[in-house]
Every structure is written in C-alpha cells, then in structure tokens.
Amino acid sequence: MMSSDNPLKRVAGGQLLAQHFSAVVAVPFGAIGIRTEAGLVHELVYLPPSFHEKDASDALAERAAQQVSRYVEQPDFRFDLPLAPLGTAFQHKVWRAIAAIPRGQVLTYGQVAKLVGSAPRAVGQACGANWFPLAIPCHRVAAAGGIGGFSHHDDEDGFHIRVKRWLLQHEGVVGL
Incomplete structure (x- = not known):
C-alpha cells in the first residue's frame, strides 16, 4: 500500500x-x-x-x-496499538466497520458499503488505503464473486492476493 x-x-x-x-x-x-x-x-x-x-x-x-x-x-489475537490518526473521516468510518468483522467471517464490499452508507467502490478504495493491515483486517472484505483485490492489487497470482488468501485461511475462511 x-x-x-x-x-x-x-x-x-x-x-x-x-x-x-x-x-x-x-x-x-x-x-x-x-x-x-x-x-x-x-x-x-x-x-x-x-x-x-x-x-x-x-x-x-x-x-x-x-x-x-x-x-x-493465534488468529483470534486482537491488536492493541496506538495508531496514528491517518486517513479521512470516511476511511475511518469504513475501517471501524472492518474492524468489527469477526475472525473467520468475510463481508463483501457491498455489505460494508450498506453498513457505512456508501458505495462498494468507495469501500474498496478505503480498504486499499488502510495504513494498518492486520490491526484493521481489510483482508476480511471480499468481492461478491470471489476474493477481490487487496492493498490496491488484484493480480490473481500476485504477492498481495497470496497474502490475503493466507490470512483468510489462517483465520479459518475457506472457499475464496
């Protein structure tokens, strides 16, 4: 990112x-x-x-x-770190919604968009702008038809998508 x-x-x-x-x-x-x-x-x-x-x-x-x-x-571990106040008010709104997704669950960009009153593409942009992956688990947001992108990367065999797959498998999510 x-x-x-x-x-x-x-x-x-x-x-x-x-x-x-x-x-x-x-x-x-x-x-x-x-x-x-x-x-x-x-x-x-x-x-x-x-x-x-x-x-x-x-x-x-x-x-x-x-x-x-x-x-x-331990994939259930919850981060507790003082994070710098980076990002826009909208990004913070999206990041709070993402942080509330429990381990082992995935929401689509559209589902998060409904939670924050926005559009899926805007949610995807906020996910990609996340300065604190893992602490704010943007890997738990996927496309309606598959894994989606990650960290502004969507190459199916690229490094970032492999990271997203590993994180989801580590957290018990299968089938994406």
Missing part, C-alpha cells in the same frame, strides 16, 4: 529500503514492516520474503512486533 505521500523511500526497481522500518517481522507469507514515530504506529506493510527481520528500534516497535507474532500464532 504505497501512496505518493508515503515517506518510505524506494530504490531502483521499486524496492523499499528496510532501514525506514522501525522493525521487520518474518511471517509465513514474507514479512511485516512496522514504522513507528512519536509514540504511534504509522504504518504496517506487507513485505515479500526478500526482506530480512530487523530488530525493533523502540519499545512501541517491539510491542507491535510481538503482536504481529501473536497473531501469526
């Missing part, structure tokens, strides 16, 4: 620089990059397996890394 206002730097080939993360945690599908600043989590990023673990640079990054590891061990 990279946007033009994202402060993470890229080098040739679009590779993210690991030093911009406060911690990098290895997970079964690759890694999670954690960026903290001023006592708040500013971003959680799905990273490919080419990223190596990085020890936490501060206490909050350590706490976030431990929570990511606990989620990998």
Whole structure:
C-alpha cells in the first residue's frame, strides 16, 4: 500500500529500503514492516520474503512486533496499538466497520458499503488505503464473486492476493 505521500523511500526497481522500518517481522507469507514515530504506529506493510527481520528500534516497535507474532500464532489475537490518526473521516468510518468483522467471517464490499452508507467502490478504495493491515483486517472484505483485490492489487497470482488468501485461511475462511 504505497501512496505518493508515503515517506518510505524506494530504490531502483521499486524496492523499499528496510532501514525506514522501525522493525521487520518474518511471517509465513514474507514479512511485516512496522514504522513507528512519536509514540504511534504509522504504518504496517506487507513485505515479500526478500526482506530480512530487523530488530525493533523502540519499545512501541517491539510491542507491535510481538503482536504481529501473536497473531501469526493465534488468529483470534486482537491488536492493541496506538495508531496514528491517518486517513479521512470516511476511511475511518469504513475501517471501524472492518474492524468489527469477526475472525473467520468475510463481508463483501457491498455489505460494508450498506453498513457505512456508501458505495462498494468507495469501500474498496478505503480498504486499499488502510495504513494498518492486520490491526484493521481489510483482508476480511471480499468481492461478491470471489476474493477481490487487496492493498490496491488484484493480480490473481500476485504477492498481495497470496497474502490475503493466507490470512483468510489462517483465520479459518475457506472457499475464496
């Protein structure tokens, strides 16, 4: 989930620089990059397996890394992190609805749209703009006819869709 206002730097080939993360945690599908600043989590990023673990640079990054590891061990784990106030009021409304989806359940973009009084495409855009995947489980939102996109990616065999499939299977969702 990279946007033009994202402060993470890229080098040739679009590779993210690991030093911009406060911690990098290895997970079964690759890694999670954690960026903290001023006592708040500013971003959680799905990273490919080419990223190596990085020890936490501060206490909050350590706490976030431990929570990511606990989620990998136990899909019922609920994150409790101070998240930076990023995003629009509408995105926050969508993210609150997503955060309320229980583990093991999936709603469609259309169902979430009805909950927040909006349109499915707008919900999809808010899902893709989520700075805090896992903590705000946007992987629990799917298209009416299948898995849908993930993190502004919809390539059926791409890294992000494989991450979404892993997360849903980890949480007991089958058939998507």
